[in-house]
Amino acid sequence: MHYRFLHQPSCYFPFARLRVYSASHLLCGAGLSKYPGDMSRVIAIANQKGGVGKTTTAINLGASLAVAEQRTLIVDTDPQANASSGLGIRPGEDLRTVYDVIVEGYSAAETILREVQFPCLDLIPSTRDLVGAEIEIVEAHEREHILRRALEPIRDHYDFILVDCPPSLGLLTLNTLVAADSVLIPIQCEFYALEGLSRLLNTVRVVQKGLNPTLEIEGVLLTMYDRRLNLSRQVADEAREYFGGKVYGSTIPRNVALAEAPSFGQPIIQYDVLSTGARGYLALAQEVMAQGPGSPAVAGGLP
Ligand code: ATP
Ligand code: MG
Numbered sequence: 001m002h003y004r005f006l007h008q009p010s011c012y013f014p015f016a017r018l019r020v021y022s023a024s025h026l027l028c029g030a031g032l033s034k035y036p037g038d039m040s041r042v043i044a045i046a047n048q049k050g051g052v053g054k055t056t057t058a059i060n061l062g063a064s065l066a067v068a069e070q071r072t073l074i075v076d077t078d079p080q081a082n083a084s085s086g087l088g089i090r091p092g093e094d095l096r097t098v099y100d101v102i103v104e105g106y107s108a109a110e111t112i113l114r115e116v117q118f119p120c121l122d123l124i125p126s127t128r129d130l131v132g133a134e135i136e137i138v139e140a141h142e143r144e145h146i147l148r149r150a151l152e153p154i155r156d157h158y159d160f161i162l163v164d165c166p167p168s169l170g171l172l173t174l175n176t177l178v179a180a181d182s183v184l185i186p187i188q189c190e191f192y193a194l195e196g197l198s199r200l201l202n203t204v205r206v207v208q209k210g211l212n213p214t215l216e217i218e219g220v221l222l223t224m225y226d227r228r229l230n231l232s233r234q235v236a237d238e239a240r241e242y243f244g245g246k247v248y249g250s251t252i253p254r255n256v257a258l259a260e261a262p263s264f265g266q267p268i269i270q271y272d273v274l275s276t277g278a279r280g281y282l283a284l285a286q287e288v289m290a291q292g293p294g295s296p297a298v299a300g301g302l303p
Helices: 002-006 009-029 054-067 082-086 098-102 128-136 143-151 171-179 197-211 230-246 256-264 276-290
Strands: 041-045 072-076 121-124 160-164 182-188 216-223
Touching: 041 054, 041 171, 054 072, 054 082, 054 121, 054 160, 054 182, 054 216, 054 256, 054 276, 072 082, 082 256, 098 128, 098 143, 128 171, 143 171, 171 197, 182 197, 216 230, 216 276, 256 276
Parallel strands: 041 160, 041 182, 072 121, 072 160, 182 216
Antiparallel strands: none
């Protein structure tokens, strides 16, 4: 009970601000600027396998970029709306959502929630209504390009746009891959971690061949990594064998604070900036900011 009380946002807030400042200081103090070229970058966070850490990455990479004063937008395209709730948006709140953009034709600008938790962090939330969207847009003109067209007018307002994908390769994920400059693939360090990845990579190839020829692999992120376990090391070795230098040097450890933070509607750097999970995502943000645009190469021979 005492533990829960400590983490109520209202009680925790002043302390959180101090901690967030130190996170910001950590990144900005490193003198990092984003990748050369100074353009906005739209990154789809995708893996059709469920529970691998896509949403946790969208929220916490987004927050870590925002405290480094990178103007960041998170777009929640998953009907589960976990990225929205993890950032403190309650289901049922009367808000415009990505459903209104994709199905109803609202502009992205009309749906953006500004300054969510941090001054540099914006969000286009999701809603359960999105479940029906794939069927509702089946007949739409250039149905794979809807999200791309919607993000085009606002992308220059941001340094990074992170799109949290649902665990499927349906029309919503296809829309994000067409809208994106690159795809970040989280891989959970568990048995069969790479199984099924060839389907995602095939989809990426198909998109590269027609719908979005400039789509790149941004990076591969090892999540729920435990360096004491042989299994984690094996998954890391296999991932490096297939993806080479595309695998981020930063890994995200299995960390209970990362699993707890969403129930308080807070990114990890607000909930517990000293946790190993927070350090993992802050380090990842540094890597993402420092690295240039990815290469279009996609490895073959996966299961
Ligand atoms: P889905 O495919 O359902 O959208 P996902 O790929 O978005 O899932 P998450 O929701 O980010 O995955 O994570 C799945 C579960 O694992 C969540 O309960 C999350 O809190 C927890 N989790 C994610 N990353 C970690 C971690 N590094 N350590 C501990 N728990 C984690
Ligand atoms: Mg998710």
